[in-house]
Amino acid sequence: MTWQRQALALFTASLVRPLVLAAAAWLILHLLKVRHPSSRHAVWSAVLVGMLLLPVASVIAPHWKLPLLPRREDTLMRTPLATNDTSGYDTSRFAAGTAPSTNNAPSKVFEWPEPGTILIWCYLAGVLAMTGYRVTGWMLLMRVMSRSKVLRLRRLRESHEVLSPVTVGILRPSVILPAGWLNWDTTTKRAVLAHEFEHIRRGDTRVSFLTRLAKCVYWFHPLAWWVSRQIADMAELSCDAVVLEKNGDPSGYSRILLGFAETVSAAGYRAALPGVAIASRSGTGHRIDQVFELAGGNLRRLSRPGIVLTLMGLPVIFIAATVGLTAQPAARAQVQPPTAAQTAGPLDDMRKVIDKYKDMVRPKFDVVSVRRCNPNGLSGPASGEGGGRGTGPQYSPGTLRMQCMTVGAIIQMAYLGQFGEGDGLLNYMPSMGDDTWLRKAPGWVNSDLYTVEGKTDDPAAKAANGRGRGGERVLERMLQLALEDRFQLKLHQETQEVPMYNLTVEKGGLRLKPMEPGGCSTPDPSQGTPAPRGVFMTGEWSPVGKTPPCMIVLHTAGPDWALDAAGQTPGNLIGMLSKTLDRHVFDKTGITDLYTFHLRFAHDESTPGNLPPAVAERMFTRTDTPSGPSIFTVLERLGLKLEPTRGPQGRYVIDQIERPSAN
DSSP, X not given: OOHHHHHHHHHHHHHHHHHHHXXXXXXXXXXXXXXXXXXXXXXXXXXXXXXXXXXXXXXXXXXXXXXXXXXXXXHHTOOOOOOSTTXXXXXXXXXXXXXXXXXXXXXXXXXXXXXXXXXXXXXXXXXXXXXXXXXXXXXHHHHHHHHSEEEETTTEEEETTOSSOEEEXXXXXXXXXXXXXXXXXXXXXXXXXXXXXXXXXXXXXXHHHHHHHHHHHTXXXXXXXXXHHHHHHXXXXXXXXXXXXXXXXXXXXXXXXXXXXXXXXHTOOOOOOSEEESOOSSOHHHHHHHHHHHHHOOOOOOSSHHHHHHHHXXXXXXXXXXXXXXXXXOOGGGSOOOOTTTOOXXXXXXXXXXXXXXXXXXXXXXXXXXEEOOTTOOOXXXXXSOOSOOOOEEEETTEEEEEEEEHHHHHHHHHHTTTTOOTTSTTOOOOTTOOTTEESOOGGGGTOEEEEEEEOOOHHHHHHTTOHHHHHHHHHHHHHHHHHHHSOOEEEEEEEEEEEEEEEEOTTOOOSOOOXXXXXXXXXXXXXXXXXXXXXXXXXXXXXXXXXBSSEEEEEETTEEEEEEEXXXXXXXXXXXXXXXXXXXXXXXXXXXXXXXXXXXXXXXXXXXXXXXXXXXXXXXXOSSOOOOOHHHHHHHTTEEEEEEEEEEEEEEEEEOOOOOOO
């Protein structure tokens, strides 16, 4: 799991887990019929502490996932690479010599980050904003404290910058009284001091600090704000209850609270100090009602709330920490058939059995010769080695010769095919010069040159002789066995998430007419036309005869790419599009009609083809003709669109490989 998905899972879990704590608190209060504000304050404070402990508890506790989130991978990322025999492109025909202007052709498409990436940055931005707001409040408090006048043992101060009494501080709380407090009557002074010093005795300023911390961590969660409001209200009512126990005059005390509330309200909005104030601008009416209810007495309390909440709260915290959200199973109709690399479970065991017996019946070379090539390229008996430079595979009946090639190139021939079509690799089609598909290869694998020659009398291998894709596959499988035997090669596949594209249809629909019946001819290798599959070649390409063959050809045209296809769906183009874009393309068009295409587009940073500079220099001819439009512009003119996305891509990883022993 990537860190983006971990962040998304943690965020979704943090939305659900605090609700479990709140539900448990609500049950305690209603089942036990707890009404006294001091006990309710203790319960909601326990919820607040539990919310802050949840991230730690979630690391220790096991996880129970609720399948509520939509699964993105099943509908987006599990489309296997189209490596069938009809992968190609469709484009509209542009008149010769009238290449469209490239002034407004996008050379690069903006890619939105992963949802998990966006989520984590938004969360951090919110935490930063909330922290900045809280730091500003503490700086304001420090300024007020420095300008205030100490009245008694540093626990009582006077300041003209406060409008109503407020208790501040964490380790050594203090009470700040507004200027002119000496003009209050004796009853008001006693009520205010009793109220504020009760805050100090109860430690309400420390709990208030935790509420501010929770709102920084859970700034996105409404429950954090609601619980903080409940804690603040219950703290004030708890202190009100102490005052009423001493003077027993709810009417007089209510008038005192109303007076402070009117003063704060008349002053308008002002930055609030990080503390607990006796009055605020809102909720005064409800508080007065609560004061008269407190005066009546007989409100039920929790006996020993600390012990009760600890014994009941810890199990609830760990239960809440186990809850999370996960992706729900996608609808069966939306899931693409899994590839061999994706199938899991009992099918894996079945595949191992099939592979075991397949190796017993598939042809293999009777004799495999491996010789180290002279690094200077010398050949002949005098060198004592298989000399010469690599010339690619050489076929003859029953014989396959790999002349002076690196082992990495031979592995690519064996596992990816001569044309590098990514056989067996999930959503991967390596281009010329691409070696990122092979991981953990020792340096000598891509530097030392070897000549590998295999011979066999097997009729199937002789019949293959490298003719057609079927014959090539037979020899490739035989070459795999030779590598396993002589080089002790063992490898496996792994996947990683990388940028890709979705090929979709614009809102206006496809701007092409379906091909008429008989609009293309079936290729005939005996007549000089290639087999019916995607072909990549260098230089201009012209079909033989008046009717184009039903195939796809990717080739170069001066400084540009060109793609010709006939009798193909738009989805058949994704194979060659993946080659030029150097990114896998998913078919999201849903179109099954056949079309004829002719595309010419620029060879630029969007369509690099993953070609080494020296190879690109040889393939593309420099001309005075301006480059064609970008692939994005060409496709948009046809009513198609490439949308950036991300998806899993396969790689081979070498587990074991050794230099071969002498023949």
